[in-house]
Amino acid sequence: MLRNSVTIGQYLPGNSLVHRLDPRTKILGVLGYVVILFLIRDFAGYGMMAVITVLTAAVARLPLKMLVRGLRPVLFIIVLTVTLNAVMTPGELLWSVGPFGVTREGLFQAAIMACRLLLLIITTSMLTLTTAPIDLTDGLEYLMGPFRRIGVPAHELAMMMTIALRFIPTLLDEAERIMKAQMARGADFQSGGFIQRAKNMVPLLVPLFVSAFRRADDLALAMEARCYRGGEGRSRFKILKLGPSDLAAGLVMITGFFAALVV
Amino acid sequence: MPIALENVSYTYAPGTPWEHVALSEVTVRIEDGDFLGIVGPTGSGKSTLVQHMNGLLFPSDGRVVVDGDEVGSDRKALRDLRRKVGMVFQYPEHQLFEETVWADIAFGPKNLDLDEEEIARRVRWASESVGLPEDILERSPFELSGGQMRRVAIAGVLAMQGSVLILDEPTSGLDPRGRASLVEQLRALNQAGMTMVMVSHSMEDMALLVNRIVVLSEGRVALAGTKREVFTQLEALETLSLDVPRVTQVMLRLRGEGVPVPLDVMTVNEGIDALAAALRGEKDHASQ
Numbered sequence: 045m046l047r048n049s050v051t052i053g054q055y056l057p058g059n060s061l062v063h064r065l066d067p068r069t070k071i072l073g074v075l076g077y078v079v080i081l082f083l084i085r086d087f088a089g090y091g092m093m094a095v096i097t098v099l100t101a102a103v104a105r106l107p108l109k110m111l112v113r114g115l116r117p118v119l120f121i122i123v124l125t126v127t128l129n130a131v132m133t134p135g136e137l138l139w140s141v142g143p144f145g146v147t148r149e150g151l152f153q154a155a156i157m158a159c160r161l162l163l164l165i166i167t168t169s170m171l172t173l174t175t176a177p178i179d180l181t182d183g184l185e186y187l188m189g190p191f192r193r194i195g196v197p198a199h200e201l202a203m204m205m206t207i208a209l210r211f212i213p214t215l216l217d218e219a220e221r222i223m224k225a226q227m228a229r230g231a232d233f234q235s236g237g238f239i240q241r242a243k244n245m246v247p248l249l250v251p252l253f254v255s256a257f258r259r260a261d262d263l264a265l266a267m268e269a270r271c272y273r274g275g276e277g278r279s280r281f282k283i284l285k286l287g288p289s290d291l292a293a294g295l296v297m298i299t300g301f302f303a304a305l306v307v
Numbered sequence: 308m309p310i311a312l313e314n315v316s317y318t319y320a321p322g323t324p325w326e327h328v329a330l331s332e333v334t335v336r337i338e339d340g341d342f343l344g345i346v347g348p349t350g351s352g353k354s355t356l357v358q359h360m361n362g363l364l365f366p367s368d369g370r371v372v373v374d375g376d377e378v379g380s381d382r383k384a385l386r387d388l389r390r391k392v393g394m395v396f397q398y399p400e401h402q403l404f405e406e407t408v409w410a411d412i413a414f415g416p417k418n419l420d421l422d423e424e425e426i427a428r429r430v431r432w433a434s435e436s437v438g439l440p441e442d443i444l445e446r447s448p449f450e451l452s453g454g455q456m457r458r459v460a461i462a463g464v465l466a467m468q469g470s471v472l473i474l475d476e477p478t479s480g481l482d483p484r485g486r487a488s489l490v491e492q493l494r495a496l497n498q499a500g501m502t503m504v505m506v507s508h509s510m511e512d513m514a515l516l517v518n519r520i521v522v523l524s525e526g527r528v529a530l531a532g533t534k535r536e537v538f539t540q541l542e543a544l545e546t547l548s549l550d551v552p553r554v555t556q557v558m559l560r561l562r563g564e565g566v567p568v569p570l571d572v573m574t575v576n577e578g579i580d581a582l583a584a585a586l587r588g589e590k591d592h593a594s595q
Contacts, residue, residue, distance in 0.1 A: 227363065229415035229464060247402075
């Protein structure tokens with residue numbers, strides 16, 4: 045199925061310590077992780093960060109295969125970044141092919157970028173793998189709350205994300221169904237040049253857009269029928285509460301980040 | 308062009324936490340001119356099963372043989388297969404995309420690289436077969452009623468002029484009149500020699516159309532046989548929480564009240580005959 049080839053943003057239900065953490069702890073943790081990732085520039089630091097990632101994955105009981113599979117769609121970007129960095133950085137020339145030369149500084153830069161990207165993608169995908177989409181957007185709404193004063197529509201943004209996440213699998217299924225239906229009428233989505241292939245997508249894209257708009261209309265109607273009118277005065281079914289495990293997780297993370305910075 | 312599924316099993320997303328066995332060891336054979344019905348509770352694998360018949364899914368285990376050839380991934384053979392075995396998905400009106408009804412029905416034939424004249428002939432034939440009025444052909448499919456959109460979509464598949472037509476829930480969501488006329492048109496197509504396979508929840512449609520039925524339950528064949536053989540196995544159907552046609556239910560109740568009627572009655576006309584015969588018999592009995 046189409047939806048199984050898209051792992052980014054997927055949630056893997058579970059009941060581990062990491063799954064049960066408050067979404068805010070996890071979001072802030074990942075945010076901190078990303079910042080540190082861009083602050084450090086030595087391999088010992090990245091080693092420390094990798095240890096944090098591997099430990100978290102172990103505690104969350106995430107199968108390694110899942111994490112590696114999540115890398116597949118971004119593999120191209122990683123390879124491209126590494127190559128460009130290796131070739132484009134000026135410095136001491138190691139070897140060269142035609143106008144392209146690989147420099148010592150370039151190799152170092154490329155290795156740094158590779159470490160950053162790999163850790164970045166694996167760790168951020170761990171956030172969505174261990175957090176239900178609803179919890180994730182709830183957490184984001186809380187965290188964006190203080191910015192409401194300066195005009196950030198926190199609730200609306202969170203609601204938009206919730207809806208978008210909710211409809212990704214639905215639309216993927218729908219796309220697959222329409223694709224099959226058109227294939228049964230002799231449509232060809234695989235062969236031909238770029239322009240031909242783009243043209244061949246019309247029988248898929250038009251029905252997909254029509255159905256997306258229909259779904260949006262239905263959803264808006266259903267929400268209004270239940271008196272939805274935005275975030276003002278809206279009560280919550282689930283109230284987020286920080287617990288002792290959040291405190292512990294926070295301490296562990298801060299220690300880890302600090303260690304990564306100093307080594 | 309007989310279609311044979313031999314011990315077909317199919318697993319969705321193998322090797323992931325979402326692994327799900329949709330079919331296990333299903334064997335079904337469809338002869339030329341057959342009208343096969345496939346019934347079963349939601350999630351029993353009906354739609355997965357029919358998608359094997361024109362190479363949209365390939366069995367994880369077992370094989371599908373169409374016209375003596377095993378269905379494989381060879382692209383040219385697949386194109387040929389999909390042209391011979393037409394497939395109408397659930398809610399096919401959601402696949403319409405062209406600017407006019409005509410263009411949408413012509414989409415399939417155009418992919419077959421036919422000349423304009425043949426395409427025009429096929430579009431006419433297909434739209435007549437599903438009872439679309441001539442003046443609709445130049446309109447946009449998006450301004451039609453749901454029932455008419457359904458017909459346009461079915462015509463789009465018919466225009467491929469395959470020898471087998473597979474329909475997944477073709478009558479669901481139609482009003483009673485639309486349903487009755489579609490049932491009539493499907494029957495006519497079958498009588499004209501087209502092999503048909505229909506997935507449906509409607510036992511009434513089954514009773515009116517099909518000659519053989521396969522009942523699926525949790526990905527396995529639970530019952531199979533002629534429509535009469537299947538609809539008289541009441542206990543088995545009940546454990547699968549499936550109904551029998553309403554007329555058959557009436558006969559069952561009459562039996563319970565002591566009226567000697569047969570149980571293998573599927574349609575209203577048969578029911579009338581059976582009841583008349585039973586009443587006549589009773590009268591004869593009384594007058595003796």
